[in-house]
Amino acid sequence: MTELIAEKLSVHAGQTALVTEADFRVGAGEFVALIGPNGAGKTSLLRASLGLEKASGGLASIDDENSAELAPMERARRVAYLPQQRPLAWPNTVRDVVALGRYAYGAAPGRLGAQDADAVERALTKTGLEKLAYRQTDTLSGGELARVHFARALASEAGLLVADEPVAALDPRHQFRIMDIIQQYIAAGGGALVVLHDLSLAARYASRMIWMKDTRIVADGPVEDTLTANRMAEVFSVRAKVEGRAIEIEGAI
Numbered sequence: 295m296t297e298l299i300a301e302k303l304s305v306h307a308g309q310t311a312l313v314t315e316a317d318f319r320v321g322a323g324e325f326v327a328l329i330g331p332n333g334a335g336k337t338s339l340l341r342a343s344l345g346l347e348k349a350s351g352g353l354a355s356i357d358d359e360n361s362a363e364l365a366p367m368e369r370a371r372r373v374a375y376l377p378q379q380r381p382l383a384w385p386n387t388v389r390d391v392v393a394l395g396r397y398a399y400g401a402a403p404g405r406l407g408a409q410d411a412d413a414v415e416r417a418l419t420k421t422g423l424e425k426l427a428y429r430q431t432d433t434l435s436g437g438e439l440a441r442v443h444f445a446r447a448l449a450s451e452a453g454l455l456v457a458d459e460p461v462a463a464l465d466p467r468h469q470f471r472i473m474d475i476i477q478q479y480i481a482a483g484g485g486a487l488v489v490l491h492d493l494s495l496a497a498r499y500a501s502r503m504i505w506m507k508d509t510r511i512v513a514d515g516p517v518e519d520t521l522t523a524n525r526m527a528e529v530f531s532v533r534a535k536v537e538g539r540a541i542e543i544e545g546a547i
């Protein structure tokens with residue numbers, strides 16, 4: 295069971311605040327959607343909470359250990375992080391890219407132990423990539439490549455998944471598929487913190503929503519409590535009808 299905690303976490307770039315005194319906690323059994331407009335500070339918050347970006351104040355921890363002090367492999371065993379920018383150093387087969395997810399266990403593509411190979415196969419199957427396993431990644435469509443990156447994160451079989459816009463490039467069917475996989479991952483004992491720009495998808499799947507605006511977390515709670523027309527106006531500056539978990543955006547304010 296992995297728990298990610300941020301306490302009064304702040305991030306600055308020079309004099310500019312990117313995140314201001316953020317508090318949150320995400321653990322097993324939770325599907326937490328991190329939402330907010332472009333530039334609100336979501337990516338900066340994720341990176342600082344994982345110790346990948348320097349905090350200017352506060353504390354971030356993974357299972358009671360300071361995130362910034364965890365060795366990269368140790369961090370990778372606890373948390374699977376799927377960044378928004380996903381550079382590939384060079385084209386490779388789909389299977390070998392997914393196998394990079396086993397880095398946390400010291401495995402390298404072409405040198406996988408039995409457990410590593412099983413985890414890679416499971417990730418390929420769950421994401422429907424079996425038929426593409428031996429394709430070169432530079433021949434894939436944008437959506438296919440996005441699924442490969444997601445499979446790579448899944449292959450690590452870490453306790454917590456932190457994903458920055460994992461469904462952004464995907465068609466509706468694959469968006470639902472990825473969200474279903476995250477849900478299964480949580481049902482199997484994991485936890486997830488996921489940045490989503492599709493608010494309907496977030497409202498439908500998340501157990502909790504963390505709302506961010508202008509560097510700050512302005513609400514954090516169950517979807518039923520935090521998703522309101524007023525909050526949509528306050529955070530996203532849109533007029534919206536909200537009924538339960540259904541959202542209809544009517545226009546910009």
Ligand SMILES: Nc1ncnc2c1ncn2[C@@H]1O[C@H](COP(=O)(O)OP(=O)(O)OP(=O)(O)O)[C@@H](O)[C@H]1O
Binds near residue numbers: 307330
């Ligand atoms: N090194 C930096 N120097 C100056 N400004 C930065 C730096 N890094 C990020 N920013 C700014 O900080 C703000 C927050 O960026 P961040 O990527 O965390 O936002 P976000 O909520 O993830 O946005 P998006 O939804 O567009 O991905 C943005 O306005 C961005 O331009």
